[in-house]
Amino acid sequence: MLAAVTAAAAVAPRSLFAASREPREVAFVHTHTREQLSVTYFADGIYDTDSLAALNWFLRDHRTGDQHPVDPALFDLLHDLRIATGTASPYQVISGYRSPRSNGMLREKSRGVAAGSLHLQGRAIDIRLADVSSAALRDAAIRLRHGGVGYYASSDFVHLDTGRFRTW
Ligand SMILES: [Zn+2]
Numbered sequence: 001m002l003a004a005v006t007a008a009a010a011v012a013p014r015s016l017f018a019a020s021r022e023p024r025e026v027a028f029v030h031t032h033t034r035e036q037l038s039v040t041y042f043a044d045g046i047y048d049t050d051s052l053a054a055l056n057w058f059l060r061d062h063r064t065g066d067q068h069p070v071d072p073a074l075f076d077l078l079h080d081l082r083i084a085t086g087t088a089s090p091y092q093v094i095s096g097y098r099s100p101r102s103n104g105m106l107r108e109k110s111r112g113v114a115a116g117s118l119h120l121q122g123r124a125i126d127i128r129l130a131d132v133s134s135a136a137l138r139d140a141a142i143r144l145r146h147g148g149v150g151y152y153a154s155s156d157f158v159h160l161d162t163g164r165f166r167t168w
Pocket of ligand 1: 119124125126
């Protein structure tokens with residue numbers, strides 16, 4: 001299963017605009033740490049190492065301070081989604097990387113937290129936007145048909161990940 005996913009990721013276009021060498025940007029504000037980050041993480045046909053390092057730190061486990069490399073395909077997904085929604089707002093981050101310890105604590109509190117969550121692999125993010133409803137954000141993400149899309153109406157956020165396309 002994992003081998004199949006890896007092989008598919010190697011050949012599948014990472015983004016709608018993957019053929020494009022246009023710069024790709026992402027802008028975040030973190031709901032827990034209150035930090036903000038706006039970076040051009042892809043330019044001149046390559047992912048920028050310093051920007052990815054800054055993004056890895058920004059998306060660290062805010063409970064424990066642990067950080068983990070975040071899949072750059074996740075930023076491509078967010079880039080495509082920004083264009084698809086026409087948002088002018090930064091993504092509000094509820095959760096990025098989640099350490100095993102944090103995930104265990106959350107699982108004790110909520111049945112909605114998966115043991116094999118892609119948050120543990122730096123391949124998932126929970127977000128909302130100030131100028132697009134979470135329902136509309138979910139719909140736009142589903143239209144991309146790229147990765148997992150989970151909608152949490154009561155908490156008003158959308159989960160996105162770089163696993164196979166699925167919705168909940
Ligand atoms: Zn999530």
